Amino acid sequence: MDIEADVIEFKVPTENNKTLFIWDILPTLPEAFIYESICGIFSGFGALYLVKVCPNAAVAEPGFYAIVKYYSSAQASKAQRATDGKSLFQESPLKVRLCTRQNPAFSSEVRPLSNSKCQELANRYLGFNGWSSRIITRNAVPVLPCCVKLQDLSGGDDGCSDTETQALALKFGCIVELAFPPHRSTCRGVGVAGESFQNLPDHLEVCLKRGKLKKWAKDKAMVDAFRNVLLVLLSNGKVAVECRFDPDQVLPDEDLKGLLKVNDVTWSGCEGAGEDDLLSELSLDVSCLS
Structure with missing residues (x-):
């Protein structure tokens, strides 16, 4: 049996295929509960660099979306396949996709982890x-x-x-x-x-x-x-x-x-230095994810 290998480096992951976008999260759920639920579920597929939960924009329907960033592209892909269309922590199903677009200049920048x-x-x-x-x-x-x-x-x-x-x-x-x-x-x-x-x-x-x-x-x-x-x-x-x-x-x-x-x-x-969550540089093409 062939054994596959996935390599993880100690650097900030910026690749699209390591970042998941989750939406259709119900507005009735507390934000803290959503965050803890996503961390618990998605960390089961591999180490997470980042989890962020945000309310939908004012022009969209009430609710939340989340961004999950893995160190491994293979783990991100596995998590996407296993969770897309599943209810997970709420009554209605969630949509989970790999991010489709990112700032080219940012994606080529190599930043070490803290x-x-x-x-x-x-x-x-x-x-x-x-x-x-x-x-x-x-x-x-x-x-x-x-x-x-x-x-x-x-x-x-x-x-x-x-x-x-x-x-x-x-x-x-x-x-x-x-x-x-x-x-x-x-x-x-x-x-x-x-x-x-x-x-x-x-x-x-x-x-x-x-x-x-x-x-x-x-x-x-x-x-x-x-x-x-x-x-x-x-x-x-x-x-x-x-x-x-x-x-x-x-x-x-x-x-x-x-x-x-x-x-x-x-x-x-x-002094006061901290690792940015880097989300300001992340651009998501939501129209392609529906």
Whole structure:
């Protein structure tokens, strides 16, 4: 018997064949009930990146529609076939279709998942014991007592203050290694977060900034490591892990020399940052779905 395989990457799914549009949802149902019902039913076919429930436009009949986004096109297709025309959680049948049109420029853009989404996806298919992460110390850079494993890359010797200009620059780097013991695979990622201040802030503000920047550096390193991981879902129910080789990948500890290629993240880009639901870029041709 031939075994089919479906590959899942740790990136935001944008393809049409991974997105379902659900409508003809009755207006008498509470929105929270609709959301929970859709999550429960459609997550049975595979991991969900997004579920969104919205009221119909004012020009349409009262009711709701929903958008469900999968990481896997095969799982989205299976869910569509199994649920279209079924009542599911209400008395009347629902219409479920794959999205038919999307912004071409947006669909070609590759966006990494957030750290929380990466971990959620890994836990879904590998289990909590199927993978692990650890922070690796860069021996080539002096480690300050307050940064044990997250490296302080700031320019000054004492935490980077410039007494002449009364400016402060904070920058932290982190190297993370992901391990998948059942699959004997590992990969690494690097993250850097930094910010410069024109006026020297007080000690408490500096401590808060340092803590948040170190967290962002670790999160970026986790995301950078996960981008090299592929989950291979086999039709027999098993999951394989492949780690792609990156020529710029972080080398083993004894080979760490010189500078590493990293993504520099400013504090302004980190503060308040969140993963967009990306629905503003999604265009649905409803006329073709009836």
